[in-house]
Amino acid sequence: MPSIQATIAQELNLAAAQVAAVIGLIDEGNAIPFIARYRKEATGGVDDATLRDLDERLTYLRNLEARKEEVLRSIDEQGKLTADLRAKIEAATVMQRVEDLYKPYKKKRATRASKARDAGLEPLALLILAQGRSSKDPLALAADLVNAEVGFPTPEAALQGAQDIVAEVVADDAEHVATLRAFTKRNGALSVEAADAAEKTVYEAYYDFSEPLTRIPNHRVLAINRGEKEGKLKVKVRADADAATDLLERRIVRGTGPFTAPLKAAIADGYKRLIAPSVERDLRAELTERAETDAIRVFAKNTESLLQQRPVRGARVIALDPGYRTGCKVAVLDEYGKLLDHATVYPTPPRSQVKETQARLAEYVRRYDVNVVVIGNGTGSRETEEVVADLIPRLDRPVRYTIVNEAGASVYSASKLASEEYPDLDVTTRGAMSLGRRLQDPLAELVKIPPQSIGVGQYQHDLNQAALERALTGVVENVVNRVGVDLNTASPSLLGYVSGVSGAVAKNIVAYREEHGAFADRKELKKVPKLGAKAFQNCAGFLRISGGKNPLDATSVHPESYAAAKELLKRAKVKPEALANGGVPDIASRLGDVDALAAELGVGAPTLRDIVAELEKPGRDPRDDAPEVVFSEGVRDFDDLAPGMELTGTVRNVVDFGAFVDVGVKQDGLVHVSKMADRFVKHPSEVVAVGDTVTVWVTGVDKDRGKISLSMVKSKA
Known part of the structure; x- marks a missing residue:
């Protein structure tokens, strides 16, 4: 079985050595922004987004391994752990598989099957499952197990009790469940109807709706979930029950015999009463998780774009x-x-x-x-x-x-x-x-x-x-860490997002600043209460001091690399004070081969290249590359809009089905994903991001509903 390290390496397309290095750095208490910026030699230059994916996956896989150990210990304590079962549990790659395998060994609340077991009907159930031969038919065998005192007063009731046990055994089998889950996922559909067809709601599009599970888009899943939560929609996963039962029978039934009929009846009951509802819950949860994961991804990307919008400097x-x-x-x-x-x-x-x-x-x-x-x-x-x-x-x-x-x-x-x-x-x-x-x-x-x-x-x-x-x-x-933070002006809210700085430490930084005055040197951070050596290592490079004692404190060069930076400035014949005057734009040409210089100085080449780039443009704000803010001019009302009109707007939100663009009126217009380019666009984020300035054409204005339809593709008409 692959190790956690090997699994992550394969999933994220990274080298095993990279993953091992990152895991080691995380376990040492290093923050993701610090690892991304200042440990490139160890990680091979893995970016911050990938590092967060790795960290999240590491947490999941470690939790998975811990759960496996718990399950193995529990089954072993029951004396039921076989070598085959152990191998299956250890080979599981998702939590659901572990829980499926553990299901037969979990303590259950009272069920129809447990009641039948307590009444002594399990031997008959085992005969049915074994599909053997018998001189008596199942009903005659059941007659010997009649017990009115515990709720099985007739042969028919006793036989039904044995079938209940069989149904539960079938439903508890991890392989059967996995097969039926895959079958339903492949062939099933999400079916939706109105809770009250006469009621007018925003969910009317789903009042009589069905879509295959394999094709339903994420935003539709979330809309249906909301309608169900509000009590306006009733939702079911529909699958061909006869085909599903036939599939189970092919897996279980061997030929024909005296136990075939009760076995098939138990299989049908097990599917309808136990497996189908469980599979429905699993698949609904899977759909929701998929939709939520995608929505969170879009939300995160939009938030990143919004936060990286260009500041308007000098604005009074x-x-x-x-x-x-x-x-x-x-x-x-x-x-x-x-x-x-x-x-x-x-x-x-x-x-x-x-x-x-x-x-x-x-x-x-x-x-x-x-x-x-x-x-x-x-x-x-x-x-x-x-x-x-x-x-x-x-x-x-x-x-x-x-x-x-x-x-x-x-x-x-x-x-x-x-x-x-x-x-x-x-x-x-x-x-x-x-x-x-x-x-x-x-x-x-x-x-x-x-x-x-x-x-x-x-x-x-x-x-x-x-x-x-x-x-x-x-x-x-x-x-925040990509941009950097001014140590002497930042609020606690901003400082709290700096690598290695907790909310409490952020408040302590501000309190120290208020008591002792502006920080003159990064080393002063070590005097801040609760800001220890590890926190200093994580945060120092992202906190800037303008006009301090050391010009390097105004840059993203980490204090651990100051010696290398000073040597570069010395070799370039530049005084550190030059950094305060806009940097040294030609320092790279003055230094020559940076890789050779890195080897000579005993510094990693990626780190040295970052230092050179920072000395060229100290404290450069990456947001300066973002589009400029669009200032309003003519359009101010729906009455100003007409189909065919060309406008410049700002993207305010990006969702699965399109982008909302501010064109200067109160209501943002929608550019549907199909109108974003003269080619197929899978997701709007391929074309636009929040904050982008775009040229659009009005395709429709619905004043009654307050809706504006836009296109980023100019009509050829």
Whole structure:
């Protein structure tokens, strides 16, 4: 049987040595971002996403081995562990197989079969299973076992009791169950009907619905599951029961004889009463797990794209959180996100104070030198946008505006974190501030919100929340560490995602900073309470200090490599202070053969290449490669849209069936996966990602339903 190491190597297409190295590093307490960035020699350059897949698979396989040991020990204690059974359990590659093999040996609650066994009917059941010869027919044999006191008063009842035992034995057989599960998966269908056909719901498309298990797409599974959970749909796995029973009979029945009829009856009963419901549960669970895994994958990819959106540097912002009755909350922020002013205006019904609102906004623009207006896309956003769009051309300076997705802003503004950060501000002002900061630095602001509340997935509330949180936390950690964090300005929320830094340690870093002033050297981190040597190793390279004692502290060069970095600078005849002036763009050409130099210095070539790249552009932000924010211009209402119109928009969400694109009106338009390219597209993520700027053409506008249909393929007509 392959080892865990060999299994993972094969599944992830990695060398055994790579897997062994990664497992060793994980077991030593190294965080995934640290391993990905600073242990490339050991891992062969495995990226962070693959490392997380490896870590998750390692956990599963170790749990599988632990469960095997428990099962083997339990069966052995019962004195029923055979060499063949041991071999089968040890060879199992999935948890379900282990549980199938263990099923006959589990302690069961009282069943029809256990009642029959207690009544002494097992010998007859064994005769039926053996399919032997007998001078008496089964009913005559059953007559000798009649016992009215324990519920078997007639030969027919006793024979039925023996058949119940046979049915349970058949249903407990792991090979039979595996065969029937595969048969149903291959030939079955998910059948759906309405709980109340007269009731109008969003699930009407599934009121009389059936689709093969092998073809039903993941998003449909999740939609059906939700409808069932809400009590609007009734769902079954349908399979050909006669064909399934025939399959079982071919596996079990040998010729004909006196026990053939009761054996076939028991097989049919075992399938209908025990196997079919169990297989249905297994396959429904498998469908759900498959759908949830895919949805979590899409959610994670969307979240990663959202967090990697380009910051709008130098933006002095008026952030507007629209509303009707309670008004529109205004927060004015400087280019560093500091609150300069705040107010409430009422540009929308019922008050409709348009002139007063425009006067207040114009005053803020002049007083605080504002150059960007940010509008949340919630209730009242369209009317607020019209007011802003009408004002901007009349201002005496260039000002742009954009729409920001406000998903999760209310979660943050009402959170304990927000109240700790801004105890003197009300919830609505905190929400407006959050919208403005999402434009200035999306990563720093969005990490304050639980990733599942950001709203860039589908059916997130129906998914396995532990698995979703684990995946999204991993994505946020990857992005935060890829970008790097300013040690002297980062919030506890941002610091908590840094490699090796726990939430408690993040708070300790901020507390130390507040008590002792700005960090001047990375080595000071070792003075932070509870930040030990291992944590320092994991986090130091991702925490940056600008203007500190050591210019290398402003780079992603790890302190363990400072000696090598200084030697490179020396050989390039450059002083370390040059790093603060934009780096050394030509350092690679000054150094010559990096691989030879690595061997000479005793440093791994991948690490040395990373050091050289960092010295070329110290502290470079990878988000600068992301598309620029699209600022709104003309389109503001459904009435502005018409089929054939060409627009530029921003991808806000990517789901299994398409992508939602913000084209400047309140409602995002949908580009169906079939309209994304002039070729077959299996999944929208092959073409677009959250935050992408795309050119689209309007193909339909449904004002009554508030739906906009878009295409990324220009019509040839």
